[in-house]
Amino acid sequence: MPSLEVCFSPHLLALHTLSHKAVVAVDILRATSCMVTAIACGVEKILPLQDTEICKAMKAQGYLIAAERDGKQIEGFDLGNSPFSYMNLAGKKIAFTTTNGTQVIKLSENAEKIIIGAFLNLTAVADYLAKEQKDVLIACAGWKGQVNVEDTLFAGALVAKLVQKGFVIANDSALLAKSLYETHKNHLLDFVNLCSHVQRLKNLGIQKDIEFCLQKDVYAVVPVLEDGEIIRYEL
Amino acid sequence: MPSLEVCFSPHLLALHTLSHKAVVAVDILRATSCMVTAIACGVEKILPLQDTEICKAMKAQGYLIAAERDGKQIEGFDLGNSPFSYMNLAGKKIAFTTTNGTQVIKLSENAEKIIIGAFLNLTAVADYLAKEQKDVLIACAGWKGQVNVEDTLFAGALVAKLVQKGFVIANDSALLAKSLYETHKNHLLDFVNLCSHVQRLKNLGIQKDIEFCLQKDVYAVVPVLEDGEIIRYEL
Numbered sequence: 356m357p358s359l360e361v362c363f364s365p366h367l368l369a370l371h372t373l374s375h376k377a378v379v380a381v382d383i384l385r386a387t388s389c390m391v392t393a394i395a396c397g398v399e400k401i402l403p404l405q406d407t408e409i410c411k412a413m414k415a416q417g418y419l420i421a422a423e424r425d426g427k428q429i430e431g432f433d434l435g436n437s438p439f440s441y442m443n444l445a446g447k448k449i450a451f452t453t454t455n456g457t458q459v460i461k462l463s464e465n466a467e468k469i470i471i472g473a474f475l476n477l478t479a480v481a482d483y484l485a486k487e488q489k490d491v492l493i494a495c496a497g498w499k500g501q502v503n504v505e506d507t508l509f510a511g512a513l514v515a516k517l518v519q520k521g522f523v524i525a526n527d528s529a530l531l532a533k534s535l536y537e538t539h540k541n542h543l544l545d546f547v548n549l550c551s552h553v554q555r556l557k558n559l560g561i562q563k564d565i566e567f568c569l570q571k572d573v574y575a576v577v578p579v580l581e582d583g584e585i586i587r588y589e590l
Numbered sequence: 591m592p593s594l595e596v597c598f599s600p601h602l603l604a605l606h607t608l609s610h611k612a613v614v615a616v617d618i619l620r621a622t623s624c625m626v627t628a629i630a631c632g633v634e635k636i637l638p639l640q641d642t643e644i645c646k647a648m649k650a651q652g653y654l655i656a657a658e659r660d661g662k663q664i665e666g667f668d669l670g671n672s673p674f675s676y677m678n679l680a681g682k683k684i685a686f687t688t689t690n691g692t693q694v695i696k697l698s699e700n701a702e703k704i705i706i707g708a709f710l711n712l713t714a715v716a717d718y719l720a721k722e723q724k725d726v727l728i729a730c731a732g733w734k735g736q737v738n739v740e741d742t743l744f745a746g747a748l749v750a751k752l753v754q755k756g757f758v759i760a761n762d763s764a765l766l767a768k769s770l771y772e773t774h775k776n777h778l779l780d781f782v783n784l785c786s787h788v789q790r791l792k793n794l795g796i797q798k799d800i801e802f803c804l805q806k807d808v809y810a811v812v813p814v815l816e817d818g819e820i821i822r823y824e825l
Contacts, residue, residue, distance in 0.1 A: 363737060366601055370735045500605045502598060504762045527739045527785045534781075535766060538773045546769075550762045 386456020395574035397445030413450035511536025621691020630809035632680030648685035746771025
């Protein structure tokens, strides 16, 4: 059966062999939640970028440009990092750079597949992975390299689903994430509200975003990276 | 009140400022459990080293030499990594190198204080830190950079004790570790036995060591690093 690993931080990704794996990129608050929302709501494609200047330059090529640093939209960009901003952009192309989420996608580029995971598309991601039957690495973006609660809980939720589908836990981080999810699954918001990153985001007035991003299975889509851009996988 | 952080892997240590902190070095299976046992049983001092050749050369200076790699004692050394080997060495000096534990001590050398933590001296460590009133970082050795279950559970046990003494949780890893410990505190051995590192160690026939290392408060000592060597802190 395929194996299942979790990586809690981009700084630990180099410890994993990616070449034969499906990597699930995770940044629950809020990059991958935005990407799932955008693709589910009809955005044609998303170009993930690390550099804000390169991102800005994509405007000339017909992209909407989206940039977040430290939880805030950067001035001069069309979009920030709230999922509610990505619900009415059907047919558009978006160039997107964020503090953590787009970095973890870049660092995973040696993987055989890269898909975008969030609570919003949890079951769709699990179904996709069960169909592919590749070894899986769930790559948490964290917050500036540090482990965070919300990405860890999502990793645990996905591990719990995949174990039921026969995947075999292959590192301790997967075991720890699953246990944490099972402890807190009926009160995710309460637990996430304790955490440092959320305290920071709350100061930015995004409690509504946080509540939205912790909802499971709002969308039945799987965004996948193809030739450097994120598109909708047709199940 | 002093702050409390956990670091799950030596690869994440660079994200933390250490200069004003007390760092608790943790490698439950088995380096720090051995060090606590040795110091409790009267060993005069322990010299932690990264390099096996440098360690070997200390023999000429009257040290017993101890070396473990991949869970096994290296040939030509006096001691390996079983706590039972460290119970009858009163008055001796030991030069010690291990896969993970001695590395995390080396990486923490900018800290204001470095102390050695294990389940075996949990309460003594908590009491020492409460007396010192410095900001605390619990630095888990992990397994070759990867997060492991047993170090995370110990970190959670220490966080739980220090929160009761008024310390303030300052990163998500501390929150996650505390939750994991509280979920599993009444069946630590069962949970640790699930993990990958332990499966590896079991193949080496050290189940007795694992059971010993998960016992709380066997020894009321705090080993501290002074001038590069680990000695007994006199409370």
